[in-house]
Amino acid sequence: MDTLAIFLVISVVLFFGFLAEYIFKKTSVPDVLLLIVLGLLLGQYGLDLVHPTDVAVAAPVFITFTLLFLLYDGAFKIDLASFTREFGASLKVTWFNFLLATGVISAALLLFGIGWKVALLVGFALGGISSAFTIPMLKQLNVSKKMHSILTLESAFTDVMCIVFALTMMDLIQAGTFSAQAIAGTIVSLFAVAGFIGVIGGVIWVFILTKILGKNIMNMITIAFLLVVYVVTEYLGGNGAIAGLFFGIVLKNSLQLHALLRQAMGVKEKQPRIHEKQKVGISVTTENEEEFYNEIAFFMKTLFFVYIGILLDFSDPFAVIIGATCAVLIMFIRPASNIITPELSEGDRTLMASMFARGIAGAAIMQIAVQRGIPQAGFLTAIVLVFVLFTILFSSTRLFFYRKKYLGKES
Incomplete structure (x- = not known):
């Protein structure tokens, strides 16, 4: 494609x-479905303006930044109390649903008829819900802080788990070696390093903002x-x-x-540092800054789901059947998580059972599989993309x- 196009x-x-x-x-018809349809129309099943090869070079960077920024933006809907509480x-929900x-x-x-190693690879790649679908949808639905925290964390954690387990299976397929201990160690290392650096980085940046730069800075520097x-x-060695x-x-x-830190150090305050109504989650960031982040998240989400539509390939009927069948199975087993969450309300359990769409992790893993020469990688990619489409369709319908x-009066 040329620049103008x-x-x-x-x-x-x-x-x-x-x-x-x-x-x-206005209608409760999920926007992600419409975006995927647009991708189909722009791609080989419509106007044929964009081919997967046109975006292949930028795709790895685009997918990585989309995942990073959607998780970062989603964090601004998680207050400290709900985070520690949930x-x-x-x-618990993450491990149950993933396994x-x-x-x-x-x-x-x-x-x-697919071999067990390849089957397990695809199973790991598709084991978790998509943060690219879940986080924007939660913001649009305006759900409780409790459910926002649980589902945001589940989508964030399972994105990482999908990638770690799937990459480990690729190593097994290529090298013929397998170690459960190595997998467990890798996961613990990824989360521990990520959590530590994320928190320390946040503390350092808050200090820089408040003590050095001040509030009148460009949002892009954050x-x-x-x-x-x-x-x-x-x-x-952590997960970025x-x-x-x-x-x-x-932040x-x-x-x-x-x-809380000053309280732990025994520093007495003449006036409380927490908001007068004792609400949790008062940020050093401004409302305008958070709105700016929302705009970027919207941009990335929009391009991502159109990209999924462009990638879709229905040329292999067997791949379509497998992908659709697996999506139906996931739709029916997702409510099983209600077994371990009896404390949730009926509405919250319905929400959790409805949130099972897949996306970024599966697409990214299959691109890596193609690059590494995994057997049947092209066929597996077709299965995964069809599966992603149908889980988004089914999850959107349930939502x-x-x-x-449950939200009719608010809508």
Whole structure:
């Protein structure tokens, strides 16, 4: 594509993104579905303006930044109290859903005649819900802080788990070696390093903002520091996207963290440092800055789901059948998480059962599989993309009815 064509496509995509979001607010028809349809129309099943090869060079960087920024932006909806309170519940839900989904998908692929190593690879790649779908959808649905924290953390953690487990399976397929201890150690290392650097990076940046730079700075400089946090975390063996999540949580809750730190050090305050209504999550960032982040998140989300539509390939009927079948299975097993969350209300359990769409992690892993020459990588990619499409379709449909039933009066 030439430069003018690229600018025209981006312009059309962004205008359509705003239109899709407006339609969602008015009709409850999820905007992500409309964005995928636009991708199909721009790609080989419509106007044939954009081919996967046209975006192949920029795709790895684009996908990585999208995942990082959506997690960072999602952190601004997590207050400190709900984070600490729901962290344990989120881990419980995360492991339960991830292991169950991985097992079901792998078993289904085995029944379709796919080898166990490749089946497990795909199972791991698709075991977790998509942060690119979950976080924007939670913001649009305006759910409780409790559910926002649980589902945001689940989507963030499972994105990492999908990548770690799937890459380990690629090593097994290529080298023929396997170590459960190595997998466990890798996961612990990724989360520990990411959490530590994300928190320390957040503390350092709050100090720089308040003591050196002041508040009258460009918002982009914080994004620049976010990228530094990502690079340092990845270099030290952690997961940069998770570090971005913790970095955002520290920025969002900086005043309360400062008050708690002074209290722990025995410093007495004449006036409380926490908001007079004792609400958690007062940020050093301004409302305008958070709105700026929302705009970038909207831009990345819009391009990502259009990109998914461009990548979709229905030329292999067998891949379509496998992907659609696995999506149906995931839709039916997702409510099983209600077993371990009896304390949730009916509405919250319905929301959790409805949030099972896949996205960034699966697409990214399959690109790596192609690059590394994994057997049947092209066929597996077709399965994964069809699976992503149908899980988004099914999850969006369930969320449509959830919104009508539980948020109808608010809408």
